[in-house]
Amino acid sequence: MTKQEYAQWTQEESPKSKGPMNILKAFVFGGGICAIGQLLVFFYQSRGAGELGFVFASLSLVVLSAVLTGLNVYDNIAKHAGAGTLVPITGFANSMVSAAMEFKTEGYILGLGAKMFSIAGPVIVYGVSASVIYGIILVLFG
Amino acid sequence: MDLFLLLKAFLVGGIICAIGQVLIDYTKLTPARILVSYVVLGVILGGIGLYQPLIDFAGAGATIPLTGFGATLAKGVREAVSSDGLFGAFTGGLTASAGGITVAIIAALLAGLLCKSSEKS
Amino acid sequence: MAKRIGNKTLILSSSPSIIGYAAVGAKKEKQGPLSGYFDLLSDDSSFGQKTWEKAETHMQKTAIELALQKCNTQKDQIDFLFAGDLLNQCISSAYASRDMLIPFFGLYGACSTMSESLCLASMFVDTGLGQRCLAATSSHFCSAERQFRFPLEYGGQRTPTAQWTVTGSGACVVAPSVQAPFIRAVTVGTVQDLGITDINNMGAAMAPAAAKTLCQFFSDTRTRPEDYDMILTGDLGFVGSRLLERLMQAEGYPMAKLHNDCGLMIYDRKKQDVHAGGSGCGCAASVLCSFILPQIACQRLKNVLFLATGALMSPTSTQQGESIPGIAHLVYLSSTPNPKEVIC
Numbered sequence: 001m002t003k004q005e006y007a008q009w010t011q012e013e014s015p016k017s018k019g020p021m022n023i024l025k026a027f028v029f030g031g032g033i034c035a036i037g038q039l040l041v042f043f044y045q046s047r048g049a050g051e052l053g054f055v056f057a058s059l060s061l062v063v064l065s066a067v068l069t070g071l072n073v074y075d076n077i078a079k080h081a082g083a084g085t086l087v088p089i090t091g092f093a094n095s096m097v098s099a100a101m102e103f104k105t106e107g108y109i110l111g112l113g114a115k116m117f118s119i120a121g122p123v124i125v126y127g128v129s130a131s132v133i134y135g136i137i138l139v140l141f142g
Numbered sequence: 143m144d145l146f147l148l149l150k151a152f153l154v155g156g157i158i159c160a161i162g163q164v165l166i167d168y169t170k171l172t173p174a175r176i177l178v179s180y181v182v183l184g185v186i187l188g189g190i191g192l193y194q195p196l197i198d199f200a201g202a203g204a205t206i207p208l209t210g211f212g213a214t215l216a217k218g219v220r221e222a223v224s225s226d227g228l229f230g231a232f233t234g235g236l237t238a239s240a241g242g243i244t245v246a247i248i249a250a251l252l253a254g255l256l257c258k259s260s261e262k263s
Numbered sequence: 264m265a266k267r268i269g270n271k272t273l274i275l276s277s278s279p280s281i282i283g284y285a286a287v288g289a290k291k292e293k294q295g296p297l298s299g300y301f302d303l304l305s306d307d308s309s310f311g312q313k314t315w316e317k318a319e320t321h322m323q324k325t326a327i328e329l330a331l332q333k334c335n336t337q338k339d340q341i342d343f344l345f346a347g348d349l350l351n352q353c354i355s356s357a358y359a360s361r362d363m364l365i366p367f368f369g370l371y372g373a374c375s376t377m378s379e380s381l382c383l384a385s386m387f388v389d390t391g392l393g394q395r396c397l398a399a400t401s402s403h404f405c406s407a408e409r410q411f412r413f414p415l416e417y418g419g420q421r422t423p424t425a426q427w428t429v430t431g432s433g434a435c436v437v438a439p440s441v442q443a444p445f446i447r448a449v450t451v452g453t454v455q456d457l458g459i460t461d462i463n464n465m466g467a468a469m470a471p472a473a474a475k476t477l478c479q480f481f482s483d484t485r486t487r488p489e490d491y492d493m494i495l496t497g498d499l500g501f502v503g504s505r506l507l508e509r510l511m512q513a514e515g516y517p518m519a520k521l522h523n524d525c526g527l528m529i530y531d532r533k534k535q536d537v538h539a540g541g542s543g544c545g546c547a548a549s550v551l552c553s554f555i556l557p558q559i560a561c562q563r564l565k566n567v568l569f570l571a572t573g574a575l576m577s578p579t580s581t582q583q584g585e586s587i588p589g590i591a592h593l594v595y596l597s598s599t600p601n602p603k604e605v606i607c
Contacts, residue, residue, distance in 0.1 A: 030159020078418025100254030135231025
């Protein structure tokens with residue numbers, strides 16, 4: 001039995017993800033979160049927030065996600081929503097809040113404080129790095 | 143209230159998430175890699191000026207997904223570079239996203255202090 | 264005295280007995296089809312402890328104490344304790360035995376630890392190095408999840424091939440031959456790796472090891488699958504079980520009808536949302552100690568080949584891109600001791 005043959009067998013015996021259904025659910029949940037975000041934008045803009053309405057909406061969703069994660073609800077929604085709750089800013093918040101809750105048993109400094117970034121850290125690292133490269137390109141060629 | 147804009151936010155946000163689900167189910171990308179890719183993609187799209195039209199079209203449908211976070215980084219850098227030059231390349235990204243990151247940190251700290259993880263059902 | 268036959272199989276001529284055994288589980292195990300057979304099922308998965316690691320330690324300690332109670336044995340009568348679990352540096356087992364003052368061997372065989380510890384305990388008893396030896400393992404969904412995967416509240420989606428770590432523990436007291444279940448032979452497995460890298464498909468990673476050990480045992484003992492009532496693997500789950508049956512078919516030992524898997528028995532796969540089935544050291548251990556051993560004791564099952572299967576990767580090796588090696592140790596359990604002619 002070669003590794004290639006076995007990989008073939010493994011693929012044959014492994015049940016597939018419920019493709020279209022999963023994608024539809026991600027679409028509905030993700031779209032729903034964005035629609036809630038848009039409602040928040042309307043609300044803040046009606047109070048005179050202007051362009052900052054978008055920022056306030058994102059921040060509100062971060063807080064909402066933290067509350068749902070703290071109440072042990074977010075993971076139960078995410079089980080169905082998949083990328084629908086992962087890709088919006090709420091997923092970013094959930095990754096930090098869940099890690100903080102989980103690792104506080106290892107102390108407030110190296111547990112909660114450090115491991116909060118175990119999933120969200122790379123997002124900040126590579127996002128900021130990409131933006132710095134973009135900035136340098138702007139300086140050189142802009 | 144602009145119901146059409148609301149619908150567009152739902153559709154565009156939903157499509158961006160659905161693409162993420164396709165990546166999870168049909169490629170070997172892990173969720174963490176997908177998040178990183180989305181942010182970097184947002185920086186690139188924001189940098190070459192393709193993301194702002196999407197925000198104008200779909201509002202929160204484009205700002206709430208993590209690509210919007212990337213676009214914010216790019217926008218911040220662009221503004222900082224135009225006012226501070228090279229220094230702005232290093233300050234613009236985090237300055238523009240400081241609100242989101244700080245709120246997430248404080249929320250995580252509070253939840254970490256107050257809440258306990260429970261077994262999944 | 265143990266006798267080597269064939270290449271890698273040890274016949275334990277004295278046929279040591281498992282005189283006491285106990286299984287402990289938690290809430291999800293209580294909702295499963297085997298709930299009636301456990302010695303103790305806690306609705307509180309934290310077992311009243313502050314951390315999941317302490318909960319697992321407490322659970323393993325409880326299983327050991329119940330097993331001792333059931334055979335009226337005191338801790339100081341135990342010569343050796345062989346125990347292991349999934350956590351880094353095997354802390355659940357080490358901390359569980361912290362106050363027991365029993366000579367302790369800490370084992371790491373991932374989910375194969377139940378058969379590994381049972382192999383060693385029975386070999387020690389068979390060769391007379393110990394009069395009574397304990398074999399115990401545990402796993403806890405929450406402690407395993409935070410070590411191997413993500414925080415519990417993280418919104419991740421499990422793939423259909425992923426398995427659910429059993430919150431459970433099993434312990435066996437092995438003593439010189441008196442009554443069923445007897446341990447008649449053991450085959451220590453070799454590490455096998457057919458290149459599976461998906462940590463959400465552990466069954467596929469472990470199936471080749473189970474097939475290798477089984478073929479080894481059959482050729483060493485010149486027996487066939489039909490000679491046994493049940494071939495019980497530890498936690499191959501749905502995907503791994505199918506692969507094992509195919510691998511054995513290809514080797515000329517069809518055994519699909521005789522094969523069962525602890526990971527498929529402990530939960531109702533359809534109702535309990537566990538995807539490909541249960542896994543973890545506690546899966547094989549608790550199913551063996553709750554459901555299988557009593558049936559061998561009352562002769563309902565006569566000859567059972569028990570193979571707990573382990574995936575020997577760590578988060579580090581996975582992140583470094585290594586494939587997942589598997590291992591499976593075989594323990595031949597029987598309601599009758601080895602016949603005399605084998606002994607001489």
